[in-house]
Amino acid sequence: MTDKKVPRRIGIFDTTLRDGEQAPGNAMSSQDKLDLALRLEALDVDVIEAGFPASSPQDFDATQAISAALSRAQVATLSRARRDDIDTAVRAAGGRNHVLQIMGTGSDIHLEHKLGITRQQAIDDAVDAARFAASLGVETVAVGIEDATRGDFGYLQQLTERAVEAGARYVPVADTSGYATPEEFGDLIARIRVWAPAPVRIGVHCHNDFGLATANAIAGLQAGADDVQVTVGGIGERAGNTAMEEVCALLAYKSEQLGLYSDVDLTSIYAVYNRLREVIRLEEPRNKAIFGKYAFGTAAGIHQAGMLRNPATYEYVEPARFGRERSLLLSRHSGRAVLRHVLTELGLEMDEFRLNEIYREFIAERVDGDCEDISVVRARLAADLAPALG
Secondary structure, three states: OOOOOOOEEOEEEEOOOOOHHHOOOOOOOHHHHHHHHHHHHHOOOOEEEEEOHHHOHHHHHHHHHHHHHOOOOEEEEEEOOOHHHHHHHHHHHOOOOEEEEEEEEOOHHHHHHHHOOOHHHHHHHHHHHHHHHHHOOOOEEEEEEEOHHHOOHHHHHHHHHHHHHOOOOEEEEEEOOOOOOHHHHHHHHHHHHHHOOOOOEEEEEEEOOOOOHHHHHHHHHHOOOOEEEEEHHHOOOOOOEOEHHHHHHHHHHOHHHHOEEOOOOHHHHHHHHHHHHHHHOOOOOOOOOOOOOOOOEEOOHHHHHHHHHOHHHOOOOOHHHHOOOOEEEEOOOOOHHHHHHHHHHOOOOOOHHHHHHHHHHHHHOOOOOOOEEHHHHHHHHHHHOHHHHO
């Protein structure tokens, strides 16, 4: 008999309050950030990135407040590879329980067109910044590699190895432009795992420009990364970041297959998402995985007939596991099975002629897009058919 492999715990690093906020329309007040940070900590995420303290007084204040309020999760900050940025981050978050992320540069296109420096200068800057952060007593010095997926392997190896030598104990690897496929990203992480062996931790930070952020993140974790950087609802620059709920759902449902798991509280994550939507005035999507308005709803008669017999026919991901409820919606696509179900619940038995009449009135003549939850239709039927109910 072959022994089953014990799943490996994956750390959840939340960047909703930093990378998520950088997208247009996602600005949050310091008080809102603090409120969300405490809600995120209650989900059992491991690290909460509070902001980029050197970027603005608001980010500094929010980071300071969040750092003081967290009781279990680590606080993270972002800094350029500059001593003044690092000093500001330490003044905001202190050294203890602090993951200070220094932005390293992974691609020639960023080196040339954004920074105007050479590869060697970038390595020297990252090394100096890591040593300086360590000298200030930062608990976890990190050198992240921005745009790593478009970088040259030889250069990335030098940057990684020198950063680790300088004291980096965490290396987040970013697919900044959403460039990679899962195969490409997994290969990159496998290489970096060799260049930065344990106990150095590797993180994956993926963007969703091709809709592959979750797939790439999982590929990176399977290739040896230790944690995943996510945002609630997948908010973030351009098409967004890896969505916390998608990754955590996969880790919950496919733990044995993937050999990975997380400790995030799935049942409370939807409430945090709704609070985030309220803060940033985000419209409710209809078809988003896990969080969409109709992610657990159906208006198709064939699906409804199956689900009334056994929800598992069309529902692998269970709504209750995420603090949500299943919804059957009556539309012109619904069939007679769901109508019979409602009538039976009301204690009514109808012959085929009367059933067809009610079907035409309540279902068949609905216009495109006109749908109601089954509970609403049940109430209307109960009121209209009150005499028959006795």
